[in-house]
Amino acid sequence: MQDKAPHPMPYRDRLRASEAARETTGCYDGVTSLSLRAADPLKFETLHTKLRSFCVSAREMARRISASPGVREVGEMVVAIYTPEGDAVALSNGIMVHVHTMSRFIKWMIEQGYEENPGIREGDIFANNDAFIGTVQVPDVMDVVPIFYEGELAGWAGAVCHELESGGITPGGDVCLAQERFTEGLFVCAEKIGSNDEIRRDYVIRCERNLRMPIYWVLDEKAKVASCIDMRENVKRIIDEVGIEYWRQVTKEFIEEGRRGQLARTQQLTVPGIYRGHTFYGHVTEGKPGFQPLGDSNWLYAIPIEMTVETSGKITMDFEGTQSWGYHSMNCTPAGMDGGMFVTLTQHMNYEGLVNDGAWMATELKLPKGTWTNPDNEFCATATSWALLLPAYGVFQRLLSRGFLARGFVEEVFVGQVNSPMIEMGGESQYGTQFGMAHFECAAAGSGALAIKDGLDTAYVGWNPESDMGNMEIWEQNMPMLYIGRSILPNSGGAGKYRGGCSFLSTWLLHKTQHLRLVTSEHSSRVFDNAGMCGGYPAPTCQLHRTVRDTNVAEVIAAQKPLPHGIGLNPERSTIEELIEGDHETTEGPYISSPHVAGDIFSHAYNGGGGYGDPLERDPAKVAYDVENGFVTELQARNVSGVFVTQDIESGDWSVDVKVTAKARQKLRANRRKRAVPVAEWIKSEGNRVAAKDFVYEVRRMYQGGMKLSPRFSEEFRAFWSLPKGFVFEDEKAPKRKKM
Amino acid sequence: MTNYSQDVIRDLIAGELPWHQTKRIMSAYKDDDRFFKVVAVLQDRVTWTEQILLPIGEHLFIVQKGKTRITKCDCGHEFGDYKKNWKLAANIYVRKDKRSLREIYPNSDLCHPDWMELREFICPGCATLLEVEACPPGYPIVHDFQPDLEGFYRDWLKTPLP
DSSP: OOOOOOSOOHHHHHHHHHHHHHHHHSSGGGOOSOHHHHHOHHHHHHHHHHHHHHHHHHHHHHHTTOOOHHHHTTOOEEEEEEOTTSOEEEEOSSOTHHHHHHHHHHHHHHHTTTIIIIIOOTTOEEEEOOHHHHOSSTTEEEEEEEEEETTEEEEEEEEEEEOSOOOOSSSSSSOTTOOSGGGSOOOOOSEEEEETTEEOHHHHHHHHHHOSSHHHHHHHHHHHHHHHHHHHHHHHHHHHHHOHHHHHHHHHHHHHHHHHHHHHHHHHHOOOEEEEEEEEEEEEOTTOTTOOSSSOSEEEEEEEEEEEEOTTSOEEEEOTTOOBOOSSSOOOOHHHHHHHHHHHHHHHTOTTSOOSHHHHHTEEEEOOTTBTTSOSOTTSOOTTTHHHHHHHHHHHHHHHHHHHHHHTOGGGOBOOOOOOOOEEEEEEOTTSSEEEEEEGGGSOBOOOOBSSSOOOSSOBOTTOSSOOOOOHHHHHHHSSEEEEEEEEOTTOSOOSSBOOOOOEEEEEEEOSOSOEEEEEOOSOSSSOSOOOBTTOOOOOOOOOEEEEESOOHHHHHHTTOOOOOSOOSOTTSOHHHHHOOSEEEEEOSSEEOSOBOTTOEEEEEOOOOOOBSOGGGSOHHHHHHHHHHTSSOHHHIIIIIOOOEEEOTTTOOEEEOHHHHHHHHHHHHHHHHHHOEEHHHHHHHHHHHHHTTOSOHHHHHHHHHHHHHOHHHHHHHHHHTTOOTTOOOOOOOOOOOOOO | OOOOOHHHHHHHHTTOSOHHHHHHHHHSOOOTTHHHHHHHHHHHHOSSOSEEEEEOSSSEEEEEETTEEEEEETTSOEEEETTSOGGGGSEEEEEOSHHHHHHHOSSSOOOOTTTOEEEEEEOTTTOOEEEEEEEOTTOOOOOOEEEOHHHIIIIIIOSOOO
């Protein structure tokens, strides 16, 4: 797909020389000593702090130019300053995953000979949202501008916004129905979109004519370019002060220091060794409208990770044993995988400020070719790659945390992030105009627990540490839906000595629209895509969608009867079913259906985090607090933590029944002894099931795919279950499905 | 250099340190002697005498027992050679039907037992729930952590292994 580059270019020569120097010396660009830092550490640190403040202020300024509630309210933006070779020197807060993906974009242009054609000149603006060049998914649109100083390339300034609408086959940004690249939306493939600091009018026209809601994308472009110009001019002022030679050397030393810092931090916080973990993700599209019959309609992905920490401090992550890319929207490119690694490191190991591409250079990713982590087909779609990427990096967080725990840094142990399924929508807005939008309240999931406290409720996502769900009133201005409920979902955090953070559930009443398409695809189907740790349980993340059409809402409101504000606690019959008459539907996994109209009701739940430690060790007082505040129900408190609580009728306060709780806990512990069997016994009986391949098609298919792509996984699988050498899962045809 | 008393570390591990102090520890530079203090606190908590070499879970440790190194629960139950997966010497209860899953998740939407089961690894000594694996049926049990004990003590702690 990529054209061969024309003639060798000085920028490309410089890039390759830099990479060769790193290869030879092990240090960034061959910088083996931090001489500027040694000579004047104050000047060195002051300059780095200034660069970081340029980034932070440029992003804040740009957020006020944007029209998108995703950027304005939720902060879906990041900016960074790069070396001429495209390595990040300093960055802002925000969606930091893209700091490294932008690096790939710049390097790609240099490698492709952009210096000659289309040319790299002062005032040029380049944009990209092609994941195989360097981003995660189509809505992550990045702009970079070169920084020239006295005619020489001195660096780059870059900015990324997550667009709320990208013009794909289904509305919104995370285009769930994209099964190939050609349905993902508007691609801008490392394109020069402006010169002389001005975005080309023809590019804007292309955006205006190919997007459902161009105001978001186009104003975000202006915001990004403004932030890049702001950073560029600040960098030029800095170079005026320190001189170009100092600038060139100090930026390299910043990155080398970042690399060394990462290695040192690994040595300080973890224990060398091999760490292993896994999670799984289910994707059921069987019988759903719109999906082309290009491959399997149902997928079960295994995401096993082996992390090796060497005594040098280097971290290597190996994804061997996972499955192939597929005709769905969840594939990820190495750029996205790198970005996931980078953003995780910034949160867990590089939290002191000197964060740059050096951290990434102290790590290695092994992404088996042909798997979803490294597709060998560039036609595949990556529009919802977060669906697999987030659970994968949740595993990474747990693996790192095992190291923190072993080293004694219990306050850093974190059970990890979960998926944050986003709602995409489009059609007729409440103003009677055409629109499209991604609803970014998903940026506030429950977090995994810590080893010393509960997870955060509705306040964390891995991809943006500035988690924020945004105000309901702001979202209501941008979509034809009114909130009739936004509330904590009880028991949505995984149980444990410390429970996972709870998620929330939103319930909407559609209004003033006769055509609203609602699409969401990033909930795992049939498997929880997270885990607990040290005895904690996973959070229940197979959330279903509950909708009602042809409702009697108008009559209910006229009669001043209660409206449903959530789904309630009965898993067999929701509060919506109890209070509203109409055509009720409950849907697993991706939600894609015919358009909705005013009067319909739609509910969508986000995910809580996994728990830590044995729930029988949970402080009963914490359980009473949880029940009182709606985080946990009495039933779960009794069943899982063995805690009985009572409510004082007069004061309304909840308290623990200490005696009954002590007895209940003894009983639960005795019950464990009674029904558990030695693992060796279980392996013997379960081994017969494995030998008979007595699993549903999707499970067999998962094993077949993993074994086909990974000899190591095959050997380990056979060895674990004592299976003969030639044991394999055959490549079989999918069973007949419901009609599409 | 940052440094905390053993009492502070004990309260931190127990989750009993006031939040403002915990937060300060989280935000400060890390204390380089943490490992030794944590091991000392943990050693104080157990009733047995074998030396703790490395904590590997909320209740599990690699300890020196004579000339061997084994995985041991704080209750005293021994799981054998630390290089072998301790889970293989544990007890297990598998939640693989709707009824048993409902015990844990009374109102939530459930995973499908054909696609996923919950495996609870339980200490044969004290019946503590040590780990939970959530995976499809047939997935091999995971060996969570194989530490490089020698490298850790030699290169990072600069202390000989006992």
